[in-house]
Amino acid sequence: MKNVKNALAISIAAFSSICLIQESGLFFDVGIAGIVSLIIMAVFSPWLGLLALFPLVLSIPPAPTSIGLPELSFIALLGVVSLGSLLQIFRSDSRSSTLKICSLALLSGFVLLSINLFIATSNNILLVDWIRGAIPFIFIYMFLPIGVLIGDDENKIKWVGASVGTLVLMLASYIIFYYFYYDVWKPYWIITTDAGVIKISEAAALDNLNAVGPMRDRITMLVAQATDALLPVGLVAGVILATLSRRAIIAGIGSVMALLCLLAILITFTRSMLLSPLLVLFLFALLMFFRKEQRLKLSLIFGTLATCSLMFIFATGMQDIWIGRISQLIAIQSVKMHQEAPEAPVASSSDESDKMATTAEAVQPAAPAIIPTATVTKKPDDAHSSARTDKVAADKVATKHVPAKPVEKTQATPKKPAENNKATPTKPVEKVKAVPTESPKEEPKASEPAVATDEPPAKEVKDFNISSRMEEYKIAWDMFLSHPILGNGLGIKHQMSWETTDGVFLTKQVGYVHNWIFYMLMVGGLAGFIIYSLVLVSPVLYKSASIKTEPMHWTLIRACILTMALYATFFAVFRLITFNLLIAVAWGIVFSQILASRQKVRSTVAEEETPSLLLQR
Secondary structure (H helix, E strand, O other): OHHHHHHHHHHHHHHHHHHHOOOOOHHHHHHHHHHHHHHHHHHHOHHHHHHHHOHHHHHOOOOOOOOOHHHHHHHHHHHHHHHHHHHHHHHOOOHHHHHHHHHHHHHHHHHHHHHHHHHHHHOOOOHHHHHHHHHHHHHHHHHHHHHHHHOOOHHHHHHHHHHHHHHHHHHHHHHHHHHHHOOOOOOEEEEEEOOEEEEEOHHHHOOOOOOEEEEOOOHHHHOHHHHOOHHHHHHHHHHHHHHHOOOHHHHHHHHHHHHHHHHHHHHHOOHHHHHHHHHHHHHHHHHHOOOHHHHHHHHHHHHHHHHHHHHHHHHHOOHHHHHHHHHHHHHOOOOOOOOOOOOOOOOOOOOHHHOOOOOOEEOOOOOOOOOOOOOOOOOHHHHHHOOOOOEEOOOOOOOOOOOOHHHHHHHHOOOOHHHHOOOOOOHHHHHHHOOOOOOOOOOOOOOOOOOOOOOOHHHOOOOHHHHHHHHHHHHHHHHHHHOOOOOOOOOOOEEEEEEOOOOOEEEEEEOOOOOHHHHHHHHHHHHHHHHHHHHHHHHHHOOHHHOOOOOHHHHHHHHHHHHHHHHOOOOOHHHOHHHHHHHHHHHHHHHHHHHHHHHHHHHHHHHHHHHHHHHHO
16 A cells, blocks of 8 residues: 555656646646645655655756746645654654754754855855855755655665656656657758848758758757756666666666666767766676676666667767767867867757757768858758768857746747747857857967967867866866865856857856866865765765675665766756755665664664663562
């Protein structure tokens, strides 16, 4: 009966989340009604409310610019679950020791945030910017309710995993559905008119000599969650489940989750999102190498995933894009700060708060020189002889810290293609203008970084994304050196500049760095970096001595946290709710084991003291 209730809570939450994505209409109202029922359910059973919490995250934008009904409902459910766990502590026999641990954790966090707020204030950081920077990390404290509600019941750990897995499956399915339902996978051509840049089909391009293409919109520009850490985590978790689970149904679910996440990752054209889980899976394969049964099973899983991914890549015609991106990454011999000029052809997307950038880039693996974006002047007659060279949308060098309200909502909701910058003729203008370009024959401007000239131009390989990241890292490092102990405070901003196709430099204030190490050094100094590193890595090290004989959920925790840590060195996903909720889940399971161990010791001591008391009487 308990399992039925657990499954029902997760199902209602998943259905409500899907309805809330619609943003308005009957389905939206049904979603709100579903959340209200979940809140009422959580009042009587905080545990069921906790299970419903994770699937609802899908309905919330990664970086919400305002608080609407979905956000308020999520906060209400979170509050009810937290209060319910507190009441459960008071009803337990070990309430004294549990309250001490919780109080110590809350007090430590309060002191750290207070110090950081003082530092931020002294650096003239606006309070609203500091709050916006601090809120995502506060979700880590959900580990307290999670640990209390799990207790010593190992079956509950599996159900928490099922709830998180439901969220992963929903996100991957949503991205794949969006990609095909709105024909994002189909190439298009553009022409420039007095009204702006207009998208046209291949058939129309054949009759227009000025058509430029083929191009492809990038899903990361249309769906805000497309670069979420849940996708690489889901790929790793799915493979581990399929390999280690003895139950066929769990292994099957893991295989499906791994496949869906892999396809969703391929759709994004994001190299770091693919390489991070592959590295962790390589380490997992080394661990399984000495286990014959798992070795064969893992080999079969890897072979199946590789075959399916190759079929998917060639069926959708994205092979040239991936070949170009990987080839360019391999060809880069060295990247030096201030020595890389931005290149239009390749750039991977930024974190979820960047999705408002709607630009287009050319992907031409064989091109020896820099080709200006949206000016790959292939005649329509040559379109089929170009090996289906596509253009994908790219991010800006520097993106917003606070997304624009209208765009944030449209990206998260696949209501109409026009609402997602897919069919409107004016949106592609932004795409063209936001991508840094450089003419092969133009001399660098005084404000542009210098380009290394010790190699022939044909051998120079420049990566727009890497050069922009290196510039960010240098800025963060300089800011760290100015305040090395306690940092500059959350919400600190810095300027990033990039050049448009018109040769105009745009400058924007941003409050993030695409690397959690440099970000923590920048906002928290050495103290903040050490503390956050311990928070992030400690679940991996917990009970590491028993790694060969540990239950499967510990292997999942270690692998998923490692994947998150690797992926967050390339994307600013550590500033998102989902990332910190995953950390909270890992710490919640650790906390539940600590509470269970204390309870076991207390019970053992009580049993030993009972005979002594009887003898004294």
